[in-house]
Structures are given as C-alpha cells and as structure tokens.
Amino acid sequence: xxxxxxxxxxxxxxxxxxxxxxxxxxxxxxxxxxxxxxxxxxxxxxxxxxxxxxxxxxxxxxxxxxxxxxxxxxxxxxxxxxxxxxxxxxxxxxxxxxxxxxxxxxxxxxxxxxxxxxxxxxxxxxxxxxxxxxxxxxxxxxxxxxxxxxxxxxxxxxxxxxxxxxxxxxxxxxxxxxxxxxxxxxxxxxxxxxxxxxxxxxxxxxxxxxxxxxxxxxxxxxxxxxxxxxxxxxxxxxxxxxxxxxxxxxxxxxxxxxxxxxxxxxxxxxxxxxxxxxxxxxxxxxxxxxxxxxxxxxxxxxxxxxxxxxxxxxxxxxxxxxxxxxxxxxxxxxxxxxxxxxxxxxxxxxxxxxxxxxxxxxxxxxxxxxxxxxxxxxxxxxxxxxxxxxxxxxxxxxxxxxxxxxxxxxxxxx
Amino acid sequence: xxxxxxxxxxxxxxxxxxxxxxxxxxxxxxxxxxxxxxxxxxxxxxxxxxxxxxxxxxxxxxxxxxxxxxxxxxxxxxxxxxxxxxxxxxxxxxxxxxxxxx
Numbered sequence: 430x431x432x433x434x435x436x437x438x439x440x441x442x443x444x445x446x447x448x449x450x451x452x453x454x455x456x457x458x459x460x461x462x463x464x465x466x467x468x469x470x471x472x473x474x475x476x477x478x479x480x481x482x483x484x485x486x487x488x489x490x491x492x493x494x495x496x497x498x499x500x501x502x503x504x505x506x507x508x509x510x511x512x513x514x515x516x517x518x519x520x521x522x523x524x525x526x527x528x529x530x531x532x533x534x535x536x537x538x539x540x541x542x543x544x545x546x547x548x549x550x551x552x553x554x555x556x557x558x559x560x561x562x563x564x565x566x567x568x569x570x571x572x573x574x575x576x577x578x579x580x581x582x583x584x585x586x587x588x589x590x591x592x593x594x595x596x597x598x599x600x601x602x603x604x605x606x607x608x609x610x611x612x613x614x615x616x617x618x619x620x621x622x623x624x625x626x627x628x629x630x631x632x633x634x635x636x637x638x639x640x641x642x643x644x645x646x647x648x649x650x651x652x653x654x655x656x657x658x659x660x661x662x663x664x665x666x667x668x669x670x671x672x673x674x675x676x677x678x679x680x681x682x683x684x685x686x687x688x689x690x691x692x693x694x695x696x697x698x699x700x701x702x703x704x705x706x707x708x709x710x711x712x713x714x715x716x717x718x719x720x721x722x723x724x725x726x727x728x729x730x731x732x733x734x735x736x737x738x739x740x741x742x743x744x745x746x747x748x749x750x751x752x753x754x755x756x757x758x759x760x761x762x763x764x765x766x767x768x769x770x771x772x773x774x775x776x777x778x779x780x781x782x783x784x785x786x787x788x789x790x791x792x793x794x795x796x797x798x799x800x801x802x803x804x805x806x807x808x809x810x811x812x813x814x815x816x817x818x819x820x821x822x823x824x825x826x827x828x829x830x831x832x833x834x835x836x837x838x839x840x841x842x843x
Numbered sequence: 844x845x846x847x848x849x850x851x852x853x854x855x856x857x858x859x860x861x862x863x864x865x866x867x868x869x870x871x872x873x874x875x876x877x878x879x880x881x882x883x884x885x886x887x888x889x890x891x892x893x894x895x896x897x898x899x900x901x902x903x904x905x906x907x908x909x910x911x912x913x914x915x916x917x918x919x920x921x922x923x924x925x926x927x928x929x930x931x932x933x934x935x936x937x938x939x940x941x942x943x944x945x
Contacts, residue, residue, distance in 0.1 A: 585907060621906070623927065649927045651906050651917070665906075665921045695907055724903075724942065 790836025
C-alpha cells in the first residue's frame, strides 16, 4: 500500500482529496489528509460578514462533511515535514510516512510583522477581515461606529484575494450610504502598489469607481509602523495617514510549519514550478493554492484551476510519465463594487483582465471588466457553487482550467 | 519605443524601462538616474549591483527582500531613491519594474 498525504483541509486540500479519491486505485493507494481545525470556512464570505450581508452561519461548516469517507482524516497539528525521510511528524510525535505529499497549508495574516499593528488597539480601532474572528469583530465595531476616518490598507504584497481590500472600500461606501451616514465617513484606500488595481488595463478601466464613490487613494505606501496612540500609519518615506478606524490587510505569510521544516522562501511560501505545481526541491512533493510561491493570485478560483491540473500531474507522476506544463496562472474573480453590482475579471500569467463576455464568447451572460447586476448575482450564487461543487471537486461547466481567450478584447503583456 | 540617451539609441517600454538589458551601460544608467533627479554615489552603485544580481538569479524584488539583503536598510533605500525606491532603482538598473499580481 502506498500513501498520498495532503497537508491542509482548506479549499485546495479538500478539492484534492475529492479529485484523487475517485482517480487513485483504492487497493494501491491510501489517501490521508491532515488539518488541526474542525471548521471549514467559506473565506470569500469574510468580505460580507462585517457589513451584515452574510451571517456567521453562512460562512462556516464542519470540514468533515467535505472529506470523502475513503480518505483518512487526521485532525491534529503538524509539527514537521522531513522531506529527506518522506515523513511528516504530528504534534503527538506520531510519524506519517508518504510516497507523495501535497502541501496545501495556505497563507495566514501576520500582523506582528508590522510594529504597533498587533498591539493594544488590535480589534479596538485596528481590524483585519481576513480571519473569521477579525471579520466578526469588525462587524460588531461597524454596527456601532459613529463615523470618522476609515482607512482601508494593504501592508505588503502578495496577499490573498488581492481585490478584496478594494471591494471592502466599495462595500463600505454602500454600507454607510444605506445607514444614512456616508457624509460622516471619510474613506481612504492605502496601498503599497502604484495604483488601486495592480494591472494597468484594469486600473485605467476602473479608476472611475473610486472617484464616483468619493474614495481617496494613497499609493506607493510602504508601511513602517502603526502609531496606535496617535492613530496614524507611517511609511518608510515618512508619509503619514491618520485614521479613526483602520481596516488593514496585514502581511500574508505561509504556514509556520513550512518555515520550521526549512522549505519556504522569505514569506514561508513553497518554491513551486509554476506550470506543473511540483515543488522545486523535491520530486514527490507538490504544492497548491495559497501555499505556493507562484506569481498568480492567491485565490480560490486559482486553486480550483490548479487542482484540475495537479490531479492530472499526480497521475502522470505515479505512472512515471512526464508532467504536463499546463497551469497558466488562470484566475477568475468577481469584484463587488457595492449597490448590488459587481465586475468580473478573468486573467492569467500573461494576459491582463480585459473587457468581453464570459463564459460564452459574445453572449455572456457575465460581463468582463464591466459593472453589472448579473455579475453580482454570480458572486452571490458562488457561495452555493463553492459548498456544493467546487470543494467537492465537481467540474464547473463551461469554465476551463486554462484561460480561454474567446470573447475577449485582447492585448498581450510581457 | 526608442529613446536617445547619452548619444545612444536604446529600446524602452512606455514607462521608460529598458526592454533589452544588453543595451545597459554605466553611462546610460547615470543618465536615467539624472532624469529621475538622482545623482549616483558609491552607495547607489552598490544597491544597483545588488538588484541586478537578484534579477539575474530570477529572484523577485520586494521591499521585504531589501530589508533582509544586508546591503541597505529601507530608510536608506528611500533616502537614496526618493519616491518609489523599487520602481526608480529598477529603472536605473535597466531591469523590468517589479511585478505584483492582481
């Protein structure tokens, strides 16, 4: 009997367990998945929780429901990966040997990376919305907040779901309008990048949204510290931005397990072949989703496309065949723009998001890079798709793992 | 796009970044720096050499990477290349602007 071990039962790990259980011969392969946490969160919902659009119940379920019965599910903390010995060590000291290892340990916020962020004002006037706890604490704060300077801030790239902070700013605009207090709130979007959107085409096409919503922008802001006593963030060029309520996206880092095992880069991400998803250092170790160092977005859609390709590559690896260099960095993201509208963007390593229709060329029904209500319905419907199709490894019809250029007004980037 | 700098014709993209590193010389480097309002000193050269080396090794450039470089701290990096230090330093070094994903 051979062992395939998956580390992490989040979006990527759960998808891989579901894909592989039907593809690997049960008599030859035992699949094991390890995760210390019992709850599976619908992470895109963390964006909506602070604004009372989703309830806490809508964003979490018992993770066990999504792990196939034939898969051995170990709920325990992982102490160490020993790649030279093809073994992982659990917190209890138990060894789990593997023939193939899939690392799907994701990315986490690390507010302690920035001086003053994780201090006495954490969850008082400084919040994140990338964790369940943060989003919930922020919801409670917003319910009673009387207004003032709201600063929506990104600490450093890369971050999970890079458009989420902007969506947060858009939804905040809508939220305060509906509460009849938009005039009491000053919204500023602060980013280390040169613009609110990171891709030049999208920036050009979408800048009007910021102006339309009266959201101020501070760009190229590389944060040095939070002065929580005087309520301001300060960058290395001594630029200061004052806040009453700071909603920040702290530095994102891969799991500490990767660092302990000596397998990560500066940010604990696993160096991974960007086309095959095989780790660069060990042939029988693969990485997927937010845990990799791929120059692609850290997002569920990316993990979903990777999972289809990684499944094929694992089967090839077992047969001793050459791996397919197929992953193209495909991402497909809805961007909430507030007031019941959303945008959709579809892009990869080499193609920027452009205008067009999706998934049917010329038909849609979804519009690329344009605000519409249909796009918003798509985003809302996606929660159902996530729980019922995506993490169960069911192929989403008409959406291919590699990006399609059909129905798009294209321009190639270098 | 073509651009004449230091009496030499070079290929640049629309933002002014060299598209062909083989055209980079120390004279061109100084002229680009000058256009950015920067007068090259020994320290500037050390940083430029460091980021060129990182680029040649296919290692991504980031503010965090600079912090750990041992060559320069971030405060000094900002004072040497005021404004957007990574954007300016890469332009002067003749390498592409650091990419970040959406």
